[in-house]
Every structure is written in C-alpha cells, then in structure tokens.
Amino acid sequence: MARRLSSALVVLAVASALSALAVGRAGVPWFGPDGEALLVEGLTVLAILSAAFGSYWLVLAYLASHAVDKRRRHDARNVLRLAFGIVATVATLGALTDQWVGMLVSLGVVGFAITFALQQPLFSLIGWFYILVNRPYQVGDRIAIEDTRGDVVSIGFFVTEVWEIDGELVSTNQPSGRIITVPNSGVLSSHVVNFYGEGVPYVWNELSVQVAYETDLDFATDVMIDVADDHLGEEMAREIAKYRDRLAETPVELDVVEEPTVNVRQAESWVELRLRYLVHPRRGTRARNAMYEAILRRFNDNPDRVGFPVSRSR
Incomplete structure (x- = not known):
C-alpha cells in the first residue's frame, strides 16, 4: 500500500512539474498573465509537495521491505519526517515568494524569535536529537x-x-x-x-525469604540455589557471558558469577536469605513468583531443617 501510494505521488509530482513548465513556456491564453502565474505557482507547489511526500513514503516502504527492525524504522521515520518537512516547507515558500534568499533570512529571524518564545519545546527537540x-x-x-x-x-x-x-x-x-x-x-x-542496557537486556533481581535462627542455613541456601538453577540456570549462564563481554568494554571491574547466589542478612528476630539471579526485566515478576512458590514448598517439606520466624524479641 505504501509503495503504491509513494509511486502515485511521484508520478503526480512529475506530471505537475511538466505541466508547470509547459504553462510557463506556452502560456494559457484564456487565463491571462495573472492567471497563468497563479497556475504555475499552484502546479509547482503541488509538484514539490507530491515529490516530498512520495519520496518519504518510498523510503519508508524500502526500509520495511528490507527487514529493518522496528526501532531503526521508528528513528528513521522521525528523521525523514523532519528532513522532508523542512525541505518541502522551504521549497514551497521559495516557489510562492520567488525570493529564496529573502525567504531564508526571514525564516532565520522568525526562528531566532521563536527560540525565546518557545524555550521548552526547543529543549525537548534538542532532547530528541x-x-x-x-x-x-x-x-x-x-x-x-x-x-x-x-x-x-x-x-x-x-x-x-x-x-x-x-x-x-x-x-x-x-x-x-x-x-x-x-x-x-x-x-x-x-x-x-x-533496564535493558546496551547489548545486555537482563537485570539482577533478588528474592528474599525470612527464616528462623534455628534453620539449617546450608540446606536452605542450597535449596534456593537449586530452585533458581531449575528455573533460570541455562538462560542465566548464557546471558552472563554477554554480561561479561559488555563489562570488558568498560573500565568497570566486577566479580560476576555464573550461578545464582544467596546472601545472608541477620535481623532482630529472623535471618533473611536473599537469592540473587539474572533475569529478563519483562519476566522478573513471573520468575520470582514461580521460584518463591517452589522454595516455600521445599522448605515446608523439611520442617525439621527449616523454621520460620515467630513474633518474639531476641
């Protein structure tokens, strides 16, 4: 659809330009001098606008047909829209006024005034760049x-x-x-x-479980790591390699492990076990819920080795 529309606009632009040239040379007797000039200007403007929009849609159709990803196509569309819009505006004003230099100077003066009147939109445009x-x-x-x-x-x-x-x-x-x-x-x-980062669309997450002081911490941490390995092990190991490659390009030095880890934090009435793992941000909540249910199920199956805190002072 876009390709057919762009082709039709390009054909219309060529036809309008040729018609304007023909009218300018041969004239149209029944229009009179003023009518001929107005007709030439109208055909010229139509040719400019048709060529601009046709070229814009033709480039977009080319990008879509050559498997350009959505992100690049989105950026290209904005850049092309701005570029073709500026060119079409300048060309149209030049065709209507027939004074290109004066028109450009006027645009510069107007733009200078707009800079003071519309500072916030200007900053937003700079932000877009x-x-x-x-x-x-x-x-x-x-x-x-x-x-x-x-x-x-x-x-x-x-x-x-x-x-x-x-x-x-x-x-x-x-x-x-x-x-x-x-x-x-x-x-x-x-x-x-x-949260995606450049080249590594994964983030570190933590899952926290509170257990009693009487808990066998070695057993509890092993259970949490086993559950994380079952849910994320292969995926996490694969993405850790990319994570390390990305870090290698920076001066940052971090000790990145390939497997989930558990950090132990002591509180007043319980011990907090924090499972640390790498996960895609869109699946963070789903993965946390699944692992939390599996961990609690394993803990409840071993009440002699894992206890949960009760309200007390320690």
Whole structure:
C-alpha cells in the first residue's frame, strides 16, 4: 500500500512539474498573465509537495521491505519526517515568494524569535536529537525517568510515550494500561534508568525469604540455589557471558558469577536469605513468583531443617 501510494505521488509530482513548465513556456491564453502565474505557482507547489511526500513514503516502504527492525524504522521515520518537512516547507515558500534568499533570512529571524518564545519545546527537540544520537533508550526499552517507569512506546520530536509499569494503580512490575507522555527535555536534566542496557537486556533481581535462627542455613541456601538453577540456570549462564563481554568494554571491574547466589542478612528476630539471579526485566515478576512458590514448598517439606520466624524479641 505504501509503495503504491509513494509511486502515485511521484508520478503526480512529475506530471505537475511538466505541466508547470509547459504553462510557463506556452502560456494559457484564456487565463491571462495573472492567471497563468497563479497556475504555475499552484502546479509547482503541488509538484514539490507530491515529490516530498512520495519520496518519504518510498523510503519508508524500502526500509520495511528490507527487514529493518522496528526501532531503526521508528528513528528513521522521525528523521525523514523532519528532513522532508523542512525541505518541502522551504521549497514551497521559495516557489510562492520567488525570493529564496529573502525567504531564508526571514525564516532565520522568525526562528531566532521563536527560540525565546518557545524555550521548552526547543529543549525537548534538542532532547530528541540527544536520544537519537546517544541512545539513552530506544523504542521497546523499559526505563525509569523522573517519576515515570514503563516501556517506551514511541519517541517523537518533543515527547516520549511510555506504557506505564507500576504507578498508582498496580504494583510488582505490572502494566497499568496508562500511556504517560514525558517531555524529551527530561533526558537533559533527569536521571534516566534503562533496564535493558546496551547489548545486555537482563537485570539482577533478588528474592528474599525470612527464616528462623534455628534453620539449617546450608540446606536452605542450597535449596534456593537449586530452585533458581531449575528455573533460570541455562538462560542465566548464557546471558552472563554477554554480561561479561559488555563489562570488558568498560573500565568497570566486577566479580560476576555464573550461578545464582544467596546472601545472608541477620535481623532482630529472623535471618533473611536473599537469592540473587539474572533475569529478563519483562519476566522478573513471573520468575520470582514461580521460584518463591517452589522454595516455600521445599522448605515446608523439611520442617525439621527449616523454621520460620515467630513474633518474639531476641
């Protein structure tokens, strides 16, 4: 559909340009001088707009047919929209005024005035360029920016649309169904957290279980690691290799283990066992629930080795 539309617009642009050229040379007697000039300008504007929109849709159709991923196609669409829009606007004004230099000077003066009148939109446009070049996040990434947390749906010239996660309506990393609009200028003045990371779309999570002091800690930690291995072992080992490769490209030195680990923390009336593992952020809650149920089931099957805290002072 896009290819047929773009082809039709290109044909219309060529036909309009040829018609404008023919009218300008041969003239149309029954139109008169003023009518001929107006007809030429109209055909020229039609040719410019048709060529701009036709070329825009033709490039988009080319990108879609050559298996370009959604993220790159989204960025390309915004860049092309801006580029073709500017070219079409300048060409149209030049055709109508027939004074290219004066028109460009006027646009510069108007742009200078707009800079002071519309500072926030301008900062958002600069933020869009920053996002496009430095890639703090892309479409599809899960981010946290200012007070917003969610999945990036689209990145426009001035705002980023985020499919909200958590928020006021739900919790535990679940989508609320609301779309939140965040000004692009936020990336220039706020912390941006990208849960996918460049090249490693996995994050570290923890699962916490509280047990009594009488618990056999070696047994309890072994159970938690076994359960994590059953659910995430192969996937985690595979992604850890990518994680290490990514770290090797930076000056950061971390001791990254290939298997889930358990950290022990002492509290007043219980011992807290924190299972640490690597998981995809979209599956974090589901994986935690499944492992928590399996761990509790194993603990309850061994009441002589695992106890749970009761209300008391220690």
